[in-house]
Amino acid sequence: MFKEKNLVILTGFVIGLAALILVAFGNPTNMGFCIACFIRDITGALELHTANGLQYARPEIFGIILGSSLLALLNKEWRATSGSAPVLRFVLGFFMMAGALVFLGCPLRMVLRLGGGDGKAIFALLGFTGGIALGSFFLNKGFTLGRSYKQKTVDGIVLPIIAIVLAVFSFADLIGDASAAKHAPFFLSLGLALIVGGLAQRSRFCMVGGIRDYILFRENRLFLGSLTLFLTVLIGNIILGNFHVSFTTDGSIWFFLSMALVGLCGVLLGGCPLRQLILAGEGNGDSAITVFGMVVGAAVSHNFSTASTPALVKTGGKIEIVVGLIIVSLIGYVIISKQNKEVI
């Protein structure tokens, strides 16, 4: 048990360190790692949206998926599974991305922004916690997306193969516009992401899980990982002179609600965006579908201008968040109210 805890703490530390390194070598501020932002940039590189500067096929995502695949293979944990409400997972992935792109960050980046002194992230953290609490309530009432089943091996390798192909295309500059996006050197990003992916696979690191497990079981193992990540980034930013306190209440309600949506979707899906990538790397087809839902969510957010800019939360984004919260809550409510009538 002691060893498991140390592994989660180590993962939080390494993610924080890798994030600091990637920013120092060119990634945007407080964006050493952001699963939502990077999937959005890959979506742009594939020209599913055309937002200028957001069209670089980020190797971090490919590295995380493949790092997880490698470690799962080494430990004989790799297993092709799927069949647990894939369409609902697609919808939840879509709204998880929509929420993240209104706040401008996945749960990882929320903590990176907090550690960089960005006060707006406090509202996001409160909302995230609220969303997780609501999701945990649904879980306690019997919410489930149902069982997954063993699939053919080829089903589980689709996403890892896509990751390899896109990584090659990205390196060869065949897709996207890397020059317009701030980014660290390709192999530095890929290498650090492979390490992060491998560690997160072993430790089951999850930003949603940290708060969820405390609410459900009073267990702090995963939370210690998130806390370590925050402290690493905070101390690192102070040492590097990158800690700049800023605080405004403008848009605070929307940062609260957008991350509440992310937290709620994350609990119903069984994990944060990072965890979805890790599970997809292990052969989980349901998580691969979730990632595809996130890709479509990113495309829609930019094509229909619901994604925020650093200065402005757009009206379309506000509507999307409210609609998303209603739809996802309804999904939760309908499933728990039918729970006693349907066999899992």
Next chain:
Amino acid sequence: MNVDARGLVCPQPVILTKKALTDRPAAVDVLVDSVAAIENVTRYAIAMKYNVEKVASSDGEYILKLSK
């Protein structure tokens, strides 16, 4: 008493186990098929002062035998 947690993502195997242990039964068998579920259910059961014995079933499936 048995809990079938095969194919369920965390934390559902632990929630089902938690519910099964509510009345402190002498023994519960939990059927699981992922390493994460094995780890999480085992950790929870030990925290609830149960002994855990892992028995390989078939094709990546395990029975976790929880007893007081």
